[in-house]
Amino acid sequence: MKNYPHIFNDTGIGTWKYNVQTGDIECNENWANILGYQLSELEPMTSKKWADLFHPKFIDKSEVLLKEHFEGNSNFYQCEIRLKHRQGHWVWIMAKGRLETRTPEGQPLLMVGTNQDITEKKNTESLLKKYQDLLDISNNVVKSGTWEIDFLKKETTWSDYTKKMLDVPKDFIPETENTLNFFPEGKNRVTILNAIKTAVYKGRKIDLELKVNTHTNIKKWVRIIGVPEFKNKSCIRLYGLIQDIDESKKIQEDTAIREEQFRQTFEHASIGMALVGLTGEWLTVNESVCKILGYSKKELYKTTFREITHPDDLEKDLTLLEELLLRKRESYHMEKRYFRKDGAIVWVNLSVSLVRNDMGEAIHFVSQLQNITEKKALIETMKDQNKRLINFAYIVSHNLRSHTGNISMLLAIMASEIPYFSENEFYENLKLASENLNETVQHLNDVVIINTKLYDNLESLNVHTYIENAIATVKGLTETSDVTIHNTTNKNIEVSAIPAYLDSIILNFITNAIKYRHPNRKSMIEVFSAIEDVYVVLNFKDNGLGIDLETYGEKLFGMYNTFHNQKDSRGIGLFITKNQVEALGGKIAVESQVNQGTTFRVFLKNATH
Template identity: 40%
Template sequence: MPRHLVDIKDKLFENIFENAPNGIAIVGLDYRWVKVNQSMTELLGYSEEEFYAMKFPDITHKDDLESDIIQLRKLERREIDSYQIEMRYFHKNGSVIWCLLSVSMQFHADGRPLYFISQVVDITKQKEILWEINSIKEIAKNQSDKLMNFAHIATHDIRSHIGNLGMITDFMEEETAGIKDDENFKMLKESLSQLEITISNLNEVRRDDFSQHGNLSPKKLRAFVENAIYNMNAIAKNEDCKIINEVNHDVHVMGVSVYLDSIILNFLTNAIKYSSKERSPYVRLRSFVEDDFVILEIEDNGLGIDLETHQNDLFQFRKTFHKFSDSRGVGLFITKNHVERMGGKIEVKSTVGVGTTFRVYFQKAELAS
């Protein structure tokens, strides 16, 4: 090759070596640093002179050193052409830098090993992100286990209390003449019955995984609406709120019982809680079929929500939109989660001082004829 071409080639290599964004180093067969670029000095904090006074094992984490040397020896014996490995190096300030190390070998014309060419990429931030993700996963798993244990204990203990309350109501029927005809007593007994159903549904969730839509089963929507309305009768009566049920008798949705209970109850509770004192409150529930979905519409004439201000926060955890001391900002967050886990979605229209309409989309159930 002509001399001027050799000079150009050498100059090009020098420019690439010096200006590469990642660390590049030439390492001798004795493991001494022969040449390092500026990125390498910036990465590990040592000057060129400090590098040249050391061997690479001097700044390599001891737990990574042996595997690296094994690969280097394979390069020398030409068993491999190159290798890539994660390594930990010690920065001059004492911190550990995680790197992705790629190494190849340069040989003499006669085939003897000459030196190693190393490329080093800083992956410390990626490692930290991965550790954080794994930590979050571990925390989530621990919390999930705790919740499962809590659910088991809670459902067991609450069921015991329900049994005791049932016995008390039986005693009251035996000992108090005419109490069976009292409307409040009837509501109490029915509420206990509904609570027993809720506990059974919670056990269903505790035992099974409903994260996949394939585990859903057909449910008669109106039955769940009627149960929710019954459970809210006392509160609605106290607030003088009229609940209008126009949900179709024959419509079925794909769902999970406890989720459907929770969804409808949450919407009813909010509609009554945030009713306006300036007009006679009402809540109207209707159903529609649209393509593959059944839409449950819950309309009220309550306080309304300022969607321009709260559109992005509406279903966020711990977000509230009215100044009520008992508002926790949890109900809508949980409700949206339940709906989406069953393959649905929620839409909302609201005007402050006029009212709110939620439209809940459920997967339509196709029943065998």
């Protein structure tokens, strides 16, 4: 160092000579400058001053390496240490030295060495490590690893994530042969081989989606990207990425299958299906739409639904579409009319929903059209026929009532004018037949009245009050029959009904329960209520004779059907009651067991809906 001081000064390397026995240290100017000092500021330098400049974390490490060198276990001392700069920050130093002489007793005496500032190098290494960490993180996120084939060194290398992707251990050494084995024989292996050859000999990049078999024999989709590197027109290296796309590929395949299923369903559906633009243009229609409207697809794509909608239905349709766009509803249904190409009017049951993108923006409408023209015509025909039948029944009941009244009157006159006539055995038979005929005509008239009052205005009626009134009406009958009635219906529930009908319905079920009570036990009738959907359900439960529903269930509400040997049973009450309930938009259900009792469940429209 004495002979060549200018070499060290020019390179910025600090030199030092350390007397191990005395602790004295001789340094050059560079040694001091690395730490921001002038040499004169540090002189005399001792081992103690040097130790004060050491980062505490590196003192033990340095001492261990020095000891190894002094004991002859290493040819030289080399240690990366950190020393404190004059401005307070820490400087990375590569300290190297060698023991030159020993004392006569063999103890270390003189050691010489160098200090080199490697702060920039260490910072670069730290930055590279951060970048590598970020790369590893990004590789994990995007499920990709790196690979390289070095043709000069004849080496193949894989990154850790590549090995993880292919289920091989970290110490796995890839080679040309075992690498190709990961690609299934046939199309996949041939494709990757051809791609490598093309890259090596023609300089083309690789970008393929192929199937591989992992080391654990799991099949998965990967994307292979490769870039050739040339020198003197020869490929010296091929490197790139391998990305796990198995999940996205399967989603893509599943989506393709679903899209094909939707396309097939859409195209061959028995009902009309269409995608309609936000301004009313037909975007896509199936054959059923063309059949319903009489247009070809090409003709429909040149028009809008507005142009072929009946003007009386257009405003309602547009209003509902606007509500879809404003998120006031998810979908809507309506019956509307279109003009066919031939000018005829076609009725359809239209269902419409709105499709939005991920941003919530409206894209298009989905419409379903079901041709109900024949159904509408049939309904109109049935309405007309129903009116005629009601008129016919009214005329028949009116005329029969006149004739039966005349027969009854003539029988009374004959009995009055010809006394012995009433003594004739046929008189009583004629009288009974006349009375039965009158009763039958009255029943027919009741049914006609029910059907002709279908369009009367309904009222909101308090159920509890009407039941209490019915109980009061039959009070004498309950006392003589020893029957107890419990009314636990909700006092605030109201139904939509005609007052006379509600009176008749409640009274009929209560008197039926009294009439068909069990003779061998105390008779109880419970009336309670419940809410189910849009209905108020009135339950009439008794512990009477019960009904054999397996035998008589289908005949229960038929006209003139009786199921017990009661003298005054006519089989008309339940028939009329059922007609009244259905005329109010309700229904009846029954549960019964012989000798245990019966529960009639009467469903009437809730007035609050």
